[in-house]
Amino acid sequence: xxxxxxxxxxxxxxxxxxxxxxxxxxxxxxxxxxxxxxxxxxxxxxxxxxxxxxxxxxxxxxxxxxxxxxxxxxxxxxxxxxxxxxxx
Numbered sequence: 001x002x003x004x005x006x007x008x009x010x011x012x013x014x015x016x017x018x019x020x021x022x023x024x025x026x027x028x029x030x031x032x033x034x035x036x037x038x039x040x041x042x043x044x045x046x047x048x049x050x051x052x053x054x055x056x057x058x059x060x061x062x063x064x065x066x067x068x069x070x071x072x073x074x075x076x077x078x079x080x081x082x083x084x085x086x087x088x
């Protein structure tokens with residue numbers, strides 16, 4: 001029984017580059033809340049340029065999420081409905 005090690009990666013559900021979405025997925029938080037807090041922290045201190053530099057540096061450093069191809073399925077994937085359907 002080996003546990004799969006969690007890795008901080010960019011989200012596949014991106015708004016800009018997937019940094020805040022990736023942080024939310026890593027910690028199990030709501031993506032919208034993390035994005036709002038992140039945007040607030042970049043804009044509010046008044047140094048938007050420095051905040052944007054940190055954001056894009058994180059976008060360059062963080063690896064992309066592994067692709068979901070190859071048979072592995074995400075638990076939140078609702079695009080495919082599996083099961084057996086019978087007519088009544």
